[in-house]
Structures are given as structure tokens and as C-alpha cells.
Amino acid sequence: MAKKKQTIYSKDWASLHPYQGSARTDFYYTTIANKIYTVLDNLLENEISDENLFYLEEEEKKQLACTLTSYFEDIISETGIFRAFTKEHYRKYNSPLPFFPCNDYANEEINTEDIQFLTWHYFMQLNRGEIPYSPETPLFSRIAEKVMEILDEEYESAPANEKLKGFFDLSPKECTNLYSLQARFAWLATESYLFQFNGRQMQEEIDDMVTTAKEDGTEEYLPDMVNVLCNDFAYNLITEFMQHSPAQWLAILLGEEHPAHEALKNLSRKYSGYFDFVDEDKYNARFRHIITGEIIEVTQKSLKGFPEDMKSDKTSLYAGFVRWQNEWWIMGLVNTYPKSEDLTEEIDKRAEEESHIFEEKTDLPENEQEIILKDILEDTNLGEGEMPLTPEETAWIAVLSDELGVSFMENAVQKGKVPELRFNGEKGYELLHDNLDFILRYIKR
Structure with missing residues (x-):
């Protein structure tokens, strides 16, 4: 043989x-x-x-x-x-x-x-x-x-x-070291067998970034750009399972009795934007978010090793911060820029993007979602020469829509507004409807 x-x-x-x-x-x-x-x-x-x-x-x-x-x-x-x-x-x-x-x-x-x-x-x-x-x-x-x-x-x-x-056996020192924990939850949520496709998405974004940098002649900045992207992924990724963050999944894996569990469970997302240094004392440094005027107190423990010119009234900085164990920590790369008219113009361009930096994402008003759902379900035309979409296909497109929230879709389905929503195959209707919340959170993140 x-x-x-x-x-x-x-x-x-x-x-x-x-x-x-x-x-x-x-x-x-x-x-x-x-x-x-x-x-x-x-x-x-x-x-x-x-x-x-x-x-x-x-x-x-x-x-x-x-x-x-x-x-x-x-x-x-x-x-x-x-x-x-x-x-x-x-x-x-x-x-x-x-x-x-x-x-x-x-x-x-x-x-x-x-x-x-x-x-x-x-x-x-x-x-x-x-x-x-x-x-x-x-x-x-x-x-x-x-x-x-x-x-x-x-x-x-x-x-x-x-x-x-x-890899998940943490020393007492590592249990309180955010950077050590980040190495674990970043790998878990992007490279482990259960979450590997998040890592593939991140790699696709890196590949696009490399292509753009080559076209723009900005390849010298690529290492920093990739570093920021990977760091953002670690803190801002919403995973496909129950919409938990990477840190929350590590907390669940380690268990409720683990000393790092509560801190990981409550670790915030990363807030990135343009800031000015205000003042400091022995324990904290204060930075003002330029667009909103919000002042945050950042623990000095997280500022070790960062350039001193970030604490100057002559520079502004672009940085990210996370809330960890009831303290603000600076996280990832920090870029400092001399204050100038050009910088002010650049910051003004980001006003709309950064004006809600400290607010959590909310769904569109229900009446707007109703209109969007109606449009999706009624639009069966793919284009000339194409077969029209079936009701089952338009129902699934509604599930895929970023503009329709989990709660809205769950209510719409339960009220019979999306009657053709189902998996392919036999028992597809029962399987999906019996697991509706899981599926909506699996897709909508």
C-alpha cells in the first residue's frame, strides 16, 4: 500500500x-x-x-x-x-x-x-x-x-x-501588566484557531496599507502605521462571538477566580485623537482632547519611555488611551507635532470624526432603520442580465447590513417583518430563529 x-x-x-x-x-x-x-x-x-x-x-x-x-x-x-x-x-x-x-x-x-x-x-x-x-x-x-x-x-x-x-499561565507580575496581557488577548482574538479570521482581516488591511504607501511614496512610515493598526485591533476589535472584545475573551478563558479577570473584563476600548498637554503632578499627567475639550488624567506609570516633548505647550500629540483599572493609560505609538496653522487645519478636518470620540456607538433611530429595512427587502434587482434576488436573499442582506442594529432586527424578525429569514437547507427556519440573538451578534459587530 x-x-x-x-x-x-x-x-x-x-x-x-x-x-x-x-x-x-x-x-x-x-x-x-x-x-x-x-x-x-x-x-x-x-x-x-x-x-x-x-x-x-x-x-x-x-x-x-x-x-x-x-x-x-x-x-x-x-x-x-x-x-x-x-x-x-x-x-x-x-x-x-x-x-x-x-x-x-x-x-x-x-x-x-x-x-x-x-x-x-x-x-x-x-x-x-x-x-x-x-x-x-x-x-x-x-x-x-x-x-x-x-x-x-x-x-x-x-x-x-x-x-x-x-502561554496563558501568568505570573503575579504579568497579571497586572497590561502589555503582557495584551500579548495574550491580541493573539487569542486574531491568530488562535477560534478567531483566526480576524487576523486575516487585519492582514488584508495591512496589505492595503502597504499598497497605498508604495503608491504615495510613504513607505518609510509603514512600520509605525502597521504598529498602530495592530494595536488598534487589539483594543477595538469586536469579535464574532457574543460581540465580546479580545480582553473579555481572555478574562473568560482565565476564569472568574483569576486575579486579572475583572480588570480584563472592564478594560475599555482605545480612544485615539489629537491632544494637548495641560499639566502634571507626581501621579498623573493631564491631556485635553482638542476637538471636544475633554480633559483626561493619565497615570504616570504609563508614560515611562515616551518622549518628553509630548509634555510641551509648543506641541500637540496624536495618541490613543485606554481605561485600565480605573486609570487612563496611554497606549501604542505617540506622534508629536509642532503647533502650526497646518496642524490646526488638519485637526479641523477631523472634527466630525473626533467630536464623538468618548461616546459609545449607537444605532440609528428606529424610524430610519424601518425605512432601510423596507428598502432592502423590496430591492430585488441585481442588474441587467441577473436573476432577481429571492426573498430569502434579501432577508439575509438585511442581516448583513451595518445600518440595522441587533435589537431592531431581533424585534423586526419576531414581529414577522422578515418572514423569509432562514439558513439554507432543511430546518433552516427553525435553526436560525431558535438562535436568532447568537446569529445577529455573530454577523453584526
Whole structure:
């Protein structure tokens, strides 16, 4: 019998891990990933056209295989990534998973339902949520069953990845160090197997930034620009699960008894804009937001290592701040600029953008959302030569709309204003409506 060709290598496997170098268990799990890849390749062999809803490129099959293997490694190593999701889903919806009956669900072990959910999640994220795949798609069920056969056979002998688990083991000093915690929650929400598509979105934005910089001749500023973008992502990302932030997911993973839990749970988003230095004392420095006039007191603990010219009446600075343990902390790069007419003009251009910097985002008035929903549902015309949109398609477009909030859509659906909203496939209506809040928060973020 011919030996199966290896498709997934250590480099592929390393992409879903937070550490440099390798762990002693990497070879074992890479072998499992190759077995799962073979299953996927066989099950997907008929999906040969990129117009097929379930078609995966070669690289995408490898990524899905690594994703499902990473789930297995997570459970075996007791890292707590997927367990954080099921705990939080249970807290919010009284069930460890959406979509599936979990009467025989094993909280600390591997489950076929987990694999099917992760397969659904992968396809949904791969297609940016634009296709309402049913979680009960027969292909997803077959993948889950076949993959479970592999994992079940390995379950009792699979080795824990202590290096991965150790990434979330924090020393007492690290528990109060925001920068150490940021390294953990940024990786968790952008590069771990559960949230990897957020990292892909970030990389796309970096690629666009690089292209623009080359066209504009501003490549020398790229390192700083990329640094700011990554830092903003860590603090301002709203994840696809329950609309939690990266820091909140780390808090859930660490658990309520962990000393960093409450601080992470309450960590604010990042507020960025143009500021002027006002004054300082031993404990705090005060900065005034130029557009709104709001003055914030920033702990001196966060200002160590920053340039002294930021505390000058001759310069203004563009900086970001977060609220951490009831104190304002400066976060990320700080750019200082000599005060001038040109700078004043630049700041004035940002007046509309920064005028609500300290206000939380709110939905449009309900009457405006009603008009938008009506327009979406009635607009079935795609253009000349195109088939008109079906009621099911326009209903899903309403879910995708950034202008329609979660509460508004939930009420609209419950009042029967979007009667054709459903997943594709059999039982699509019941599955979506029984998990409506989860789906709306999954898409609208």
C-alpha cells in the first residue's frame, strides 16, 4: 500500500500557535492534521467548481484541517480556548453550543457537535458571512463524524502541549501588566484557531496599507502605521462571538477566580485623537482632547519611555488611551507635532470624526432603520442580465447590513417583518430563529 503523501507541514501548523520555535508535540499533531486533511479531501472531492458553495482551495482545506486539529490539541492540553466559548454560550443561552441539542454533551472532552460547529464557523467566516450556511448541512455532519473517528481513536494517548498551555499561565507580575496581557488577548482574538479570521482581516488591511504607501511614496512610515493598526485591533476589535472584545475573551478563558479577570473584563476600548498637554503632578499627567475639550488624567506609570516633548505647550500629540483599572493609560505609538496653522487645519478636518470620540456607538433611530429595512427587502434587482434576488436573499442582506442594529432586527424578525429569514437547507427556519440573538451578534459587530 502506497504511503500517503504529507500535505501539512510544521510551518502550516505553527501559524495557529503563539510561540516561536516548536513544541515537542508538534509532530504528533501535524500527523493528525494530515489524517484530517485526507478525510476532507475525500469528502470534498466532488466540490470541484469554485462556484460550488462548499468548494475549498487546497490551502483552505489545509487550514480547516489545522483548525480542527487545533481544537483537539486545545481540549487535550486544557488550554481553555473552546471551553471559554462553551462556558460563555451556556451562561448567555443556557446551552454549551448553538444549533445542536446537547443532552449528552461532555464539557471537558471532545464532541462531534463541536467539530460540526467549528466546520460551520470556518465556512461562514471564509465567505465573510455572506452565505447563510445551515449548521446542519449534511456535508458538515459527515466531516464531523469522520474527523471524530480519528480524534476518538487518539483521545486516550494524545499528548498535551505544555508550551501552548503555558502561554496563558501568568505570573503575579504579568497579571497586572497590561502589555503582557495584551500579548495574550491580541493573539487569542486574531491568530488562535477560534478567531483566526480576524487576523486575516487585519492582514488584508495591512496589505492595503502597504499598497497605498508604495503608491504615495510613504513607505518609510509603514512600520509605525502597521504598529498602530495592530494595536488598534487589539483594543477595538469586536469579535464574532457574543460581540465580546479580545480582553473579555481572555478574562473568560482565565476564569472568574483569576486575579486579572475583572480588570480584563472592564478594560475599555482605545480612544485615539489629537491632544494637548495641560499639566502634571507626581501621579498623573493631564491631556485635553482638542476637538471636544475633554480633559483626561493619565497615570504616570504609563508614560515611562515616551518622549518628553509630548509634555510641551509648543506641541500637540496624536495618541490613543485606554481605561485600565480605573486609570487612563496611554497606549501604542505617540506622534508629536509642532503647533502650526497646518496642524490646526488638519485637526479641523477631523472634527466630525473626533467630536464623538468618548461616546459609545449607537444605532440609528428606529424610524430610519424601518425605512432601510423596507428598502432592502423590496430591492430585488441585481442588474441587467441577473436573476432577481429571492426573498430569502434579501432577508439575509438585511442581516448583513451595518445600518440595522441587533435589537431592531431581533424585534423586526419576531414581529414577522422578515418572514423569509432562514439558513439554507432543511430546518433552516427553525435553526436560525431558535438562535436568532447568537446569529445577529455573530454577523453584526
